[in-house]
Each structure stands twice: as structure tokens, then as C-alpha cells.
Amino acid sequence: MTLPLIYNLRNLAVRKLSTGLTLAVVAVVVFMLVVLLAYAVGIRETLSANGSPLNLVVLKPGATAESTSILRQVEWIRAVQTPGIGQGAAGELLVSYELCVQTNINRKGTDKLAYVAVRGVDPVAFQVHPEIRIVEGRDLQTGELECIVGKAARAHFEGLEVGKSLVMGRVGNHAYKIVGVVESNGGSLESEILASRAAITNSFNRQFISSIAARLSDPGQVDAALEYLNGPSVALDARTERRYFADLSARMLDIVKITSVLVVIMGIGAAFAVANTLYAAVDGRRREIAMLRTIGFSRKDILTSFVFESALIGAAGATVGLLGGLWFDGYRQDYLSDQTWSVLAFEMKVTPEIVLFASFVAIFVAVVGALAPALRASRVQVIEALRKA
């Protein structure tokens, strides 16, 4: 025999103020947790969306990212002999030599400059990164001073609409016509501006490339390719694309992790608040509990009922906190990596996993906070409690 749900609900309603305040504490913890996780997931998903199992990223050993990597022609040319390199439709090797620079553009609606990554690529890059799709306008035309912009970049930064001109370059006198907008499965390329490598090399006065992106014909070739590129004959720093972006996101998420620790401490504080409320409820309901025991409810029923009552507060708090957190779903943010020195534009994402995890945390906090008071409730001495009635 278990106590009916309505009994718990009415008990919560009787102590409106206590219930409301405890619920508010849990809701705030859930809200903060959801916002932080949505931020972290936004960064991680944006970076991991680039991670094709077939692709390798090759940098100069010692460089932290593409922006600090400098590869001379004598070094990059050796990559063409990498075992397992795939071939494109016309038989060309799927090796993309890429030059990463940056340009300053205002964030939309503000006068705050952001360092936006500019990637100089050859036509083969679109086969090496097949996830890049033109969603508006057209592709780059060889020999023209044109660029295409990522979808996130267009949404986040000023003046990146198709048809407009973007002045870039070391001297800042090369006006690139924006001819298209690209998507890349939500990946970091959507935060960038892409243009012809020859044009970017000229505009920024560079005589080198930053990185090599190589696409293998089969994932089974990864080990051999890495061994060749990292080995003495090439002596570069090659990693799978997934590994490269995982390394980048790990560094970017350091700050989020530290802030998360603070939210965990807040969660512990919430558990104490729940325990406090429940202890007060137990003390105020001793006679009632004794009466329940007298009419046949077991200690286990009493314990379960109190834990359940607390879980209800947790669930209600989770709902309120989640509703607040969901407001941030899709909220645009950017992050300046101290490794790439360019901003990653991304959307905060409240995923079903976050909803489940935050709900679990709320109910867990409520249940943990309720355990000791519920145990006390289940041990109420019937005779003694009734005598005081």
C-alpha cells in the first residue's frame, strides 16, 4: 500500500512558501546548468561537425593551430606522396593547401571588432571538405576577387550579405565581392570567410600556407598516412581532423569546466536547502505521520512518500529551470580561441541530453536532500507522537 499522489501534492500546496522557495533554488541551479551546458555543447558540436574520419590536418610541429603554423613549399609538397590519399572526380589528389589569416569585422549591431578567420583555398578544397554546401549565391570563380562566407559568419558579423564587398588584405585595399553563403553541417567553417588561395596569398602578402587538409580514400589508411606525415621523411604534425578539433575544443572548454564546478557547488547548496525544507516538514507533521503508521502505512511507505514529495519539488524546479534555459537555445555567441586567434561563431544548443541530464540532476538533488529527513520521518515513534496530539 502506498500513499496516494494527491496526498503529496496537497502537502506541497499547504506549505506554499517553503515549497516555492525550495523550488526556486532548484530551478536556478537547473537554469545555470542548462545555460552552461548549452554553451559547451554549442562549441563542441560546432568543432566536432568538422571531424570527418577520412580527413587529416597537417601543421608545422610546434604550432598550436592553423593560425600559428607556417609551411613552406618545400615542406608541403611532400604531402602529395602520403599513402592512401583519395582522388577526386577528375583524378586530382584530394590534398588541400590552405592559408589561414584573419580580418577585423564588427559584430552585428555593435562597434565591437571580432577577429574573423579567412581561409584561402583551391577548388580541390570543396572535394576535401564535401560538407561545404553553397546555400545562397554561387561558388568562387577562378581569377576573380571574390569570397564566400559561412552561414554563422553572415548571421554574426556586419556586412557579409551576398552582393556586398568586403575589404581585406594586409594593406586593406582589396575589395572582395561576396558571391555566396556556405553551410558545413554546422561546423567551424561556417564562422569563416573563404576565398581563392592565390588571392589571399597576394592580398595578405604571404609566401606560405598554414595547413594541409588531406582526404583519404578509406579510413583504414589513417595509421599509414599519419606514420608517413609524422615520420622523418616529412616531419610534420599530422592529426585526424576529429582529433585536431577535439584538442581545440578541449582548450576552449576549460573556462566552461571551471564555471561548471561552481554550478556543482551551487547544486550541493540546493540539496542542503531541500533537506532543510523537508526536515521542517517532517517536524511539523509528526502526528500526521504517526497517524499514517497507525492506519497501516509502513515505514517504507512513509520514507517513499517523503522522497517522492521532494522529487516532485525537484521535477517542478527542473521544469521551471529548463523553460528558462530553453530560451537560450539557438542564442548566438562567439568565442575567441587563444590558439587560432580567430572567433568561432556558434549557437548555444539545448539538446535532449541536456534536458535529461538537468532533470536528473534536479531530481537527484531533491532526492539526496530528502533522504535524511525522510528516514527521520519513517522512524517517528507512533505512541510518543500520538500522545502529544
Place this chain on the structure above:
Amino acid sequence: MGLKAAYLLRNLLRNPLRTLLTCAAVGLPIMIFVLSVAAVDGIERFLNNSAKQLRLAVTHKAGVVNNLPFGHRAKIEGLDPERKHILGVCAVLWIGGKIPNDSRQLSSLGADADTFVDMFPEYHLTAEQIEHWRRDKMAIIVGPGTARQFNWQDGDRLTIRPSVPPYEPIEFRAIVPTGDVPDPTTNWFRRDYWEDRIAGTSAVPGWINFFFVRCASMADIDKYRVEIDRIFARTPDETNTLDEKTFMNQFISQQFDLPRNLTILSMVTVFVAIMAAANTMSMNFRDRIGEYATLKSMGFGRRTIFGLVQSEAMVLCGAGGVLGAALPYVLFTFTPLRNFTVPLIQTLIIRESVCVAGVGIAMLIGVIASIWPSILAFRLHVVAALRNLE
């Protein structure tokens, strides 16, 4: 007074479990508050020092990754040949770097040996250390936080592998500042040594990332911020000149905007603590309606009752605040946790003033949380309350 204090203490000890749980529910948010404020305080001190130093930062107009020629220094100095307004110019080159076989990223910068000491007086180098810097090309002034992390002492030889060409390990000899440094993470080495070491490698000599320009007054800051960009306009290497605080802040605000987000977090924690404390105070009031009525019937005034409820909440939350502030202070000052690294500020220094503020906030939480119960106690109708007594 003694009677009231005794009554207060008895009340707190009447339900030790409730007192303990409330202390914990208030103390933990205060702990977060202290940690958050300490982190923001570290960043603010860093930025305020930048503002105080009357320095300009000159970068390439196309972005900080684009280098500037070292030759710009002479042109900037040429704006004030008598050195009345521009007190010095220091070229800076970022190399980042890592210790071999260690994944931790360093922040290492090369600076002009002749102007560094006057440009950055906040490093408080001793006469001996300045002499070392001027005499020894291999000298590197190590951020005290970084030195603690790697256990580097004055005079230690250390090897850094730069994150820029030629990417080859370079040996340095450490100078560790002893005083409080606004930026405890950055290492400064001599740029002339760097130029020697990169000769004959793939690295291109004579290029730097930015210049710091020390001015004599705020008026000079405003004047030369415009003037420097003007002289390089329409050259192959145009500049973007900002005051140092704005320059530094643009990096910080783009990296999770830690100061803003931690401030929001600390405000939210205070809100949580108010909710938790308000809950306890309302429960206490409910439990003691009869008691307050009895006190009133015995002649205690409404204001006294109001004060008692307020004082109890203040003491209770204050005790939680003391615990919440003392714990991080002790942990981050006297235990190995003081070497714990925080992005942007590296070492978390918890100042006594922040702890005192934490306790003050906790007491304020008590006052706010008990406003409603104290008003109810103030207005309590004696006869009605006593009638309800069992």
C-alpha cells in the same frame, strides 16, 4: 543586551540541524560568490593596471595575427623626438610556447631589452634583476604564477619551444619577480636574443606583433592614439592603436566574457542564498508564533521582536558567510590549491577584502530573507496568536 544575545544564541542552538543546514545553504553560495569575485577581481586588477600605466597598444590594422615591421618603432619615436610626451616604445613579439614534453600552453612574449623595464614598472624588478635583464641576453622574466606552476626559481635555466617559426627549442635563464604582478602568467624575454636565435632559420627577422607606447599623460594617450595611425595610413602596414585597457579587454570579452558571466553567476548565487535563508526564516517564524506572542505579552516591544528576528537571520547567515568565505581563502592561500590554474588569470588570489565582502553580503542576505518574517512578527496580534496556541 546580554539577555537578548543569550536569547539569540539559544534560538540558534535550539534546532542545530536546521542551523547547520541553513549555514551550509548560505555558505556554499557565498563560497561561489567569493571565488567568482576573486576571479573577476584578478581580471579587473589586470585591466586597471593597464589603464593606470598610460600605455597605447599598436597592432596591425588587419588584425593581431598580422605582424608589423620593427622599423615602425623609430617612426613612432619620431613623433616626439624630445621624449616629453612619448616616454618610450617597446616592440613585442608573441611566441606562446610550451616546455618540451609538457602540454601546458605558455604565454611568452619577446620585448625590446632597452625599453622593457621602464615600460612595465609594475613588475617591480629589483636592481639586481634589472642588472641581470640588461646583462644577460638569455634572461626571461617569468610570471610569478607560471613560475610557481613549473617550480622555477631565479636563475634557473629553462627551455621553451615556441609556437611560431622556427619552432625550435630555445634556452632561457629565469628572473622571477617577487612582488604582486598584475599579469602573473606572462613571460618576457629579450627580443634581441630571439633575433640572434632565428638567424638562418625559416623565421623572418625584424617583424613583431605589436608595440607598447608609454605616454606622459591621458591627453597624450588621446593625441597619439590618433597620431600613430595617421602616420602609417596608406602604408603597406597600417596600424590600429588602442589604449592598453581596451586592447586587453577585447581579448577577455571575446573569451566567454568571464568577468560578465562570473558577475552574473555571483548575483544568481546570492539570489539562491536569499531563497534558502528566506525559507528557513519563514519556517522559524511559523514555529515560533506563540513564542513571539508570549514575548509581546510580557512587555517586549514590537521593535524588539522585529530586531530579534532580524538579528537571528543576520547571525545565522553571517556564520554561513564566514564558513563560505574562509574555506576558499584557506584552500587557495595555504594549500597546494594555490597553484590551481584559472584561464586568463592563472592563479586565483583571494583577498581578505573579498572575504569580508562575502561575509557582509551573507549578513545582508539574512536581513533581506527575514524582512517578511520580521514584519509579520512586528504586526503579530498577541491575543489572536495566543488563542491559536495548543
